[in-house]
Amino acid sequence: MNLSVTILELSGILDGIRGNELRRQMSGVLANGSDIVLLDMKEVNFIDSSGLGALVSAAQMVRNANGKLFVCSISDQVRMLFELTKMDRIFQSFADQEEFKRQVLATQ
Template structure:
């Protein structure tokens, strides 16, 4: 995997508190030169509106540094939330890290 690619794996509930941590993690990735950030939500049990806002803010942080952010491993609750809020139009979502590596990183080489 490219050194410009970072994977973030939050866990638990993605709410206001978890969202603040996610934004800090994204800022750290961008500060260290990451141009591609994958947020793996496999360990996330629940996302509320604050968590959704944090994901959008995180994407804006990455885009402001000319990077790209992707998401993978959505559970059923998060999939439903993404569908209801049309977030699947904003984020490029992969089934898991393997699909991301196979479909996106292979193109980058």
């Protein structure tokens, strides 16, 4: 089975404006038939509440399209925020793109 994988690299502050961009990007990615989306958050240094909301709605969009969403390379600050908000239960996280490829793509 040949799965379509898209990697989105996010950067800076994930706020309302960036969150809306993420939703638009996600719509486009899913419209193009992507099965798996990886959000690489290596360059993200802060997420506010509207950014968290955008991540949740991105996850719902992917789920509604019967896809899978993963995140990788989250900073300690973002990891702490994910744990506090229980987002770590929603998102399966990997150390980096290499670990994602080893664990997810190798098993497909």
